[in-house]
């Protein structure tokens with residue numbers, strides 16, 4: 001199976017604070033992997049290394065068969081267009097409408113397009129997350145769940161092949177969390193994406209992930225399907241299912 005991400009022996013420290021101590025993983029095309037781990041274990045650092053928002057210290061990170069640790073800035077930009085990163089809070093610009101928030105990545109990273117083309121892209125992305133009616137709203141008028149959806153629409157507008165979800169359901173009630181998890185699945189179907197999903201929400205992992213990986217002490221400690229890990233005798237793993 002084709003890998004869209006392949007990481008070998010990734011290490012990262014901030015000063016004396018060693019975070020990643022030899023991370024290895026592969027993400028196949030079309031696959032969803034959930035990354036579990038206690039707070040502060042380096043899940044976000046790992047995903048940020050994948051798009052070089054953080055520079056790793058050593059190791060290889062192949063994205064679409066290119067080692068991004070060796071790339072020049074302009075080549076990285078090409079990769080970033082193909083890898084969407086959904087930040088924890090949605091990271092919307094509060095002073096811009098939803099429409100303007102969605103136009104922003106298009107204007108920054110794509111060839112000039114005429115107004116109506118950009119408008120169509122905005123509408124398609126909003127329709128994909130079921131929020132076309134929020135187009136002219138300001139972020140302050142949106143609920144937490146709506147902000148997550150709009151953040152996702154802003155990621156989708158560039159039609160990424162990989163999406164990195166950083167805690168897509170955190171801070172949401174169980175019903176809205178479930179809706180976001182279902183949306184992640186619909187997005188995979190529609191856009192044919194592969195995803196890494198950092199989550200503390202086991203329901204989200206159950207719904208969205210083909211495979212779960214548990215980060216502990218700077219390495220992956222366990223991996224398997226939801227059902228395989230649920231049956232694990234290992235106390236570290238079992239703790240996630242209590």
Ligand SMILES: Nc1ncnc2c1ncn2[C@@H]1O[C@H](COP(=O)(O)OP(=O)(O)OP(=O)(O)O)[C@@H](O)[C@H]1O
Nearest residue numbers: 014017019037038039040041042043044045046198
């Ligand atoms: N830019 C940075 N400079 C210094 N330390 C950092 C930086 N980014 C992250 N860290 C440290 O790296 C560690 C891992 O952080 P990270 O955000 O990856 O944790 P996480 O597993 O995603 O946690 P959570 O589940 O709480 O979001 C933390 O100790 C954090 O303080």
